Amino acid sequence: MKITVIGTGYVGLVTATCFAELGNSVYGVDVDQAKIEKLKSGESPIYEPGLNDLLKKNLKEGRLVFTINAKEAVPKTDIVYLAVGTPQDEDGSADLQYLVAAVKYFAPAIDHRIVIVNKSTVPVGTGNYVKRIMLEAGVKEELFAVVSNPEFLREGSAVADFMNTERVVIGSDDNSAIELISKLYEPLTHNIIKTDILSSEMIKYASNAFLATKISFINEIANLCDKVGANVREVAYGMGLDSRIGEKFLNAGIGYGGSCFPKDTLALIDIAKKAEYDFKILKEVVNVNKLQRKIYCDKIAFAAGGLKGKKFAVWGLAFKDNTDDMREAPSLDIVPFLIKEGAEVKCYDPIAEENARRLLPEKTLYCSDMYACLDGADALLILTDWKEFKQVNFEEIKKRLKTPLIVDGRNFYKRKEMEETGFRYIGMGI
Numbered sequence: 162m163k164i165t166v167i168g169t170g171y172v173g174l175v176t177a178t179c180f181a182e183l184g185n186s187v188y189g190v191d192v193d194q195a196k197i198e199k200l201k202s203g204e205s206p207i208y209e210p211g212l213n214d215l216l217k218k219n220l221k222e223g224r225l226v227f228t229i230n231a232k233e234a235v236p237k238t239d240i241v242y243l244a245v246g247t248p249q250d251e252d253g254s255a256d257l258q259y260l261v262a263a264v265k266y267f268a269p270a271i272d273h274r275i276v277i278v279n280k281s282t283v284p285v286g287t288g289n290y291v292k293r294i295m296l297e298a299g300v301k302e303e304l305f306a307v308v309s310n311p312e313f314l315r316e317g318s319a320v321a322d323f324m325n326t327e328r329v330v331i332g333s334d335d336n337s338a339i340e341l342i343s344k345l346y347e348p349l350t351h352n353i354i355k356t357d358i359l360s361s362e363m364i365k366y367a368s369n370a371f372l373a374t375k376i377s378f379i380n381e382i383a384n385l386c387d388k389v390g391a392n393v394r395e396v397a398y399g400m401g402l403d404s405r406i407g408e409k410f411l412n413a414g415i416g417y418g419g420s421c422f423p424k425d426t427l428a429l430i431d432i433a434k435k436a437e438y439d440f441k442i443l444k445e446v447v448n449v450n451k452l453q454r455k456i457y458c459d460k461i462a463f464a465a466g467g468l469k470g471k472k473f474a475v476w477g478l479a480f481k482d483n484t485d486d487m488r489e490a491p492s493l494d495i496v497p498f499l500i501k502e503g504a505e506v507k508c509y510d511p512i513a514e515e516n517a518r519r520l521l522p523e524k525t526l527y528c529s530d531m532y533a534c535l536d537g538a539d540a541l542l543i544l545t546d547w548k549e550f551k552q553v554n555f556e557e558i559k560k561r562l563k564t565p566l567i568v569d570g571r572n573f574y575k576r577k578e579m580e581e582t583g584f585r586y587i588g589m590g591i
Contacts, residue, residue, distance in 0.1 A: 162345055165190060165238040167231055167263050169200060171207055171319060171420070171486070172280055172312050173244030178212060179323040181219035183348050188234035189227045200227045208485040208512050211320040231263070232270040240341070241267065242310075243291075244280040253427035255284050264291055268298035271305065276338045278308045282365055282425060284432050288332070288358040306338035309358045311365035316419060317483025328352045332361020366432070369425040370443055375410040376417045377449040383413035383590025384456060393590030394572060413589045415544065415570035416453040418480030418489040423450075454494045457589065461499070461568050464587050465539050469503030472563070474538035476531060477545020477571075478521075479513035487516045491570065492544045500524050509534040511547060535561035546571040555582045 162185045166177040169191040177189040191197055196206050203217040219225035228234055235241060245259040260281060277295070279288055288307045295305055309332040314322045329346045331353060333339050339355050346353060354364075383393040393413045401408030417423065426447050433440040462468050480490035487493065492508075499506050500522050507526040510517060514527055528534035531550075535541060535558055543550065550573060559565045565584045567574070572588045579586035 162186070162240060162341075163238040164188070164240045164242060164345075165231070165234040165267075166242040166244055166280075167191075167267070168244035168246070168259075168281070169193075169196060169206075169227070170244065170246060171209070171316060172314060173242070174200075174205065174207065174216075175209065175212060175314060175319045175323055176242060176244055176280060176312070178215045178219060178225060179320065180345070181225040182215050182324075185224065185345070186238075187219075187225050188238060189225065190229070190231045190234055191227070192229060194229055197227050197229050208483075209319050210317065210483055215320065231267040235267045235270040235275070236272055238275065239273075240276045240278060240345070242278045242280045244312075247281045247283055247424075249424045249427060252431065254431040255282070255424070255428045257283065257287065257290075260287070260291075261294060264294045265298060268295055268300050271300050274304050274306075276306050276308055276335075276341055278310045278342060279362075280310055280312055282311065282369075282421070282428075283309075283362060284428060285359050285362045285366070287362060306333060306335035307358065308333040308335075308338050308342055309361035310342060311361060313365075313368065316486055317481055324349065326350050326352075328354060330354045330356065330361050330364050332356045332358040332364075334358060366425055366429040369421055370429050370446070372410050373417055373422040373426050373450070374442065374446045376412075376422075377446040377453075379411045379413045380416060380453050380589070381449055384453075386590035391590075392576075396590075412572065413591075414453075414572055415457045415491040415495070415589065416450040418491055419486060420488045423447075423489040453589075454491050457491075457568070457570050458495060458498050460587055460589075461540065461542065462502075464566055464568055464585070468499060471503075471539045472505045472507070472537055473499060473540055473542055474534045474562070475506055475508040475542045475544055476510075476534070476550055477543060477547055478508055478510040478517040479545050482545055482547045485513040485516050487513055487520055490544075492517070493520055495542075495544060495570075496525055497522050507534045507538065510545065511549060513545075532557055532561060537561075537563050539563050540566040540568055543567065543569045543571050543573050546573050555579075555584070559583055 165188040166173050167190045169189050177187045181187040205213045247255040250256040288309050292307045326349050331342050386393040397411040400406050465471050478492045509528045509531040567586050569588045576586050
């Protein structure tokens with residue numbers, strides 16, 4: 162098929178590249194000229210495992226083309242994917258200005274029937290809003306259909322998630338458009354949910370809100386485990402064996418971050434507010450997530466005997482492993498707090514340092530080697546669960562630290578093993 166993807170961020174670039182890999186002809190469109198030139202040269206502007214190789218391959222084979230001109234691409238395609246940013250507004254709602262601008266920009270270029278697909282996470286009712294914009298732009302109703310096709314990609318495994326998708330959700334009031342998009346995904350899965358556009362948009366928010374709820378719930382259990390002496394790792398394992406609950410997203414720690422859960426939970430709260438419904442549970446999910454970072458900082462202060470004048474080594478800055486994304490990362494709250502309280506903080510992250518430097522305080526120190534980061538520190542703080550932190554020399558860590566203290570915000574290590582190695586080890590509920 163012939164596809165245009167507008168927006169080359171995490172979702173747009175993965176979508177465009179993977180559709181090209183499936184044999185489709187794809188245009189990737191973005192207003193950022195520097196980003197487009199970088200993509201044309203075969204270099205991905207984001208870190209995502211496997212993406213760069215697929216990008217270069219499909220550029221070379223001519224299935225993937227990048228341009229800043231949507232009006233050049235749209236007349237040559239049958240499907241237009243909208244994958245632009247929908248950032249959080251000040252009131253928590255989703256800001257649709259980029260989506261509206263994109264639609265208004267390419268609408269005049271339509272000279273044949275196309276299917277417009279919302280891939281961006283958008284409030285319930287946005288599909289109908291896009292339809293109104295198209296009609297107001299003078300596009301005849303028979304020349305377009307609007308579809309909701311939410312993404313369920315995880316940063317750090319987005320390519321694998323796309324090519325091995327669990328399910329595809331397609332919502333529209335146009336059956337021919339639903340069937341067209343269904344055929345696009347047939348090489349990947351037959352688990353395709355066909356529904357109305359409003360339900361499709363709600364499925365995305367409901368899914369992310371539920372996963373965020375599981376995370377905040379297990380973090381509350383972890384806090385209670387600390388009080389009563391239970392081990393949240395054992396509790397989560399026992400819970401996860403129940404097929405009604407499942408083991409995923411029951412990892413206690415310092416809370417969720419990234420581009421989806423923080424934004425989508427607040428957006429769903431706003432959607433509920435506008436519908437005159439008080440979404441009490443989800444409000445508490447957000448509050449618990451904020452509280453978890455404070456609880457972690459309190460653990461550090463208690464374990465280290467205060468914060469002022471202390472030196473801390475931080476391993477991991479990105480909101481999760483296998484990504485350089487710093488959006489809503491716990492480190493953005495924890496590191497500035499420690500520095501504000503008078504501590505010295507040295508950080509190491511294998512990928513995210515460049516992005517972190519733009520967001521963390523100037524006093525933050527950085528190391529290119531995770532062991533050098535430890536020298537003279539009063540404690541090692543684990544903020545991201547990078548796999549390379551598993552394969553470490555604990556004797557070397559102990560030798561370099563001023564005191565053998567690890568405060569683990571990701572429950573990355575096992576307490577018994579750490580204590581047997583000579584560490585004082587503090588986790589979240591373990």
